[in-house]
Amino acid sequence: MHNQWSHLSSRNMPFRPHTRLTLITSHNSHQISTRSVWAHSLCQRTQAGHTNRWQLAGALGSDLLGQAQVRRAEEFGDKSANRKIKSADPMTLHWHEDATSCPQSPLPQLIHPLSAGRRTRLCKDVTWSSKPDTPEEQFNILSRRLTQNAKPDAVLECLGVRWELHCSVLSYSDILSKLYTNSKRQRDVQLQERAATSKHSKVNRTQCERGLVSRKWHLSGPLILRLPVKDASINKEALSFALRTLYDPEERPSEWGEAVLSTAALLGMSNLLEKCLKEMLANISSLTVCSFHRVSCKLKETVLQRACERWLELFLVTELSFHIQLRDLPFDLLLKTLLSPRLFTSNEYEVLRAVLCWLYLQLNPLRQTLPAHSTIITFFSKETAVFLEQPQGQKYVAIFQALRIHGITEWQHLQELQNIRVLPESWLLHILSNHYHTLYRGGDMVLTDFSKQAIRFGMMLDREQVCCTQTISIHGFYFLLQAAKMGESDTYSFSIERLKHWDPAVCQSSVVSRPYSVRSDRSVCYHITVQSFASGEWQEHSSGAVSQEFGLCKRRSRSTPxxxxxxxxxxLVTFALAFPF
Structure with a gap:
C-alpha cells in the first residue's frame, strides 16, 4: 500500500510555506467519497404543496420549524366544511444503525420508527372539526331556515347581541309582543309628525322626495326592541334557546335550570315557563335541589319550592350529606328541614353527622371536595374553646337545638360528642345525666312533647326487597323493626317486636358492650310513618301515636301490624319510639 495526496485536501487547503501536509490512505479516501454521495442524496429538496416551503427528502427529528408548522395547522380550523388535506407526519424520527442500506457509511441514518427500511415521507389525513356555533349563530340558523330567509320585522337588542325576530312568533312572548306594539306605535306617531312638518314647511321638490323615501324606509324597516337584563343568571345560551322555542317548540336546552326559568320569566313566555318547571320538578336531585330552591324563591314559584323542601325532608341525611352541594344549603332551609316531623333518617347520629359536615363546609368555603368524617372530627377537636360559645358560633345554636341529641345512646358516639369542642359542657352534662337517670329508672324517659323527643329509626325498601328488618337497642331494651310485603299484592305490613337479650337476632357483641334490662314489661309509645312515591308525588301514611305494653312472652311481644x-x-319507613313513665 502506498500513500498518495488527496485531491480534496489539496483543493480545499491553500498552500502555505509552514503548513504541514496530511497523508490520507486510499481506504479513507473511499470512505469520504461514499459519505459525500450519501450526504448529497439527503440534500436533495422536494416541494411539498404549491405554497409550502422546500423540504429535505428525509425529514429530520430535529426539524422544529416543520413540527411548529404542523401544530399551527392543527390549531387552525375551518368552520365552513370538514376538509381533508395532506399534511406532513410529525412523528419523530430516531437514530438507527442500518448496515444494509449503506454498508460503507460510518454515519448513523435517520429512519421512521414504524418502518426501518423506508425513507419516503409519510402523509396522513387530517380532518378538521368545526367549532360549535355560538348562541346567536344557532338562533340565526334556525330562524332563517324556518322562515326561508324572510326579512325580520323586529330586532331585539339584548345582552349585546342583535336578535332578528318576525311578527309571526312574537305573540308567544308577552314582553316581546308588548315591546313591539309600543315601538310600532311610537314610530307611527313620529312618522305622522314628520309628515305634518314636511307638509307645512317650504321645501323644494327634491327634499320632499328624499323625505318620502326616508319615511318609506322607516315604515318598512325592522323595529328596534331594547330589553335590559338585570338578572345575572340570564346568559346568551338561555336567551338563544328561549328565542329558538318561538320558532320551534321542540327545541331542548343543554340543561333545564335557573337560567332557562329566569329567561322564560323575563320574556313572559308562559308555555316555556310551565315546561321548564315540569322538567325541573322531575329532575330534583342532590346536584340541583339547592339551586332550584333558590330560583323558586326568587321567582315565587311555590310549587317548585315545596317540591325542593319535600325532597330535602326525605334525602337530606341519606343523599345530600354525601355531596359537596351540601355547602349551598342555606341556614334557614336547613333549620326548617331539621324541625320537620317528616325528616327521614336511619338514626339520630346520622343527622348529627350531616349537620357537622354542613358546618365544616360553611367554615371552609374554599374546599371543593367533601371531607371525610375523621377530618371533620379532627377539625373540631383541635379547638380549645367551645365553638357554640364563641361569637362566630352563636348563630348556629338554633341548628344544634333542633337535633335530638338525647337519641344518641351508643357509647362510641357519646365519646365523639365529648371529643369535639362544639357543644357547651352544660349540654353534654344534661345529656349524660338524662341517660343515667333513664337507665336507673328502668328506661323511663322524661317526655314533654312526643313529636319532638321520640327517637327515630328508619329503613328504606327498594323494588327488589320483599322484607326488611332492623334490630335496635334503647336503654337496655331490644326491638326488631319489620317491614314486609304481603304476597304478590302491593300491600305492606309494618310492626315492632320486643326481643330478649339472648335472642339470636341480637348480636352477642352488642349484648356485651351494651346494657340490657330484665324488666318484664315496658310501656312504649311509638309512631310509624311510611312515605312512598305515587302519582307523581310523595305520599305520607301515618299510624299516629300508639301506646302499648311490650312483654317478654310471645303473645305480648309484638305490636299490631x-x-x-x-x-x-x-x-321510606320511620319508627319513632319513646318510653313514658
Missing part, C-alpha cells in the same frame, strides 16, 4: 295498600317503591 300497620298495613298499607297501594305502595310503590322506594318506600
Amino acid at each position: 300497620f298495613q298499607i295498600e297501594g305502595l310503590s317503591s322506594p318506600i
